[in-house]
Amino acid sequence: DESGAVWMQRMAKTYDKLVWLNPVQEKYWDYTPSITMLKELTEDKMFPLTLGGLEKGMAFLSR
DSSP states (O other), X not given: OOOHHHHHHHHHHHOSOOOEEEOSOGGGGGXXXXXXXXXXXXXXXXXXXXXXXXXXXXXXXXX
16 A cells, blocks of 8 residues: 555645645644645645635636
């Protein structure tokens, strides 16, 4: 079995743009090691799983 980080690295190599919609409240992001790792793997393209976060993520992907 491979870790989620390996799969995320594959996605980052496959696609020009990548975002992560995070269901965890944004105020907890800096205190969770797995979220910190995902922020690094997505080059800080992480948005909250809200309507506003979805809009920001889609705006980034459509540029």
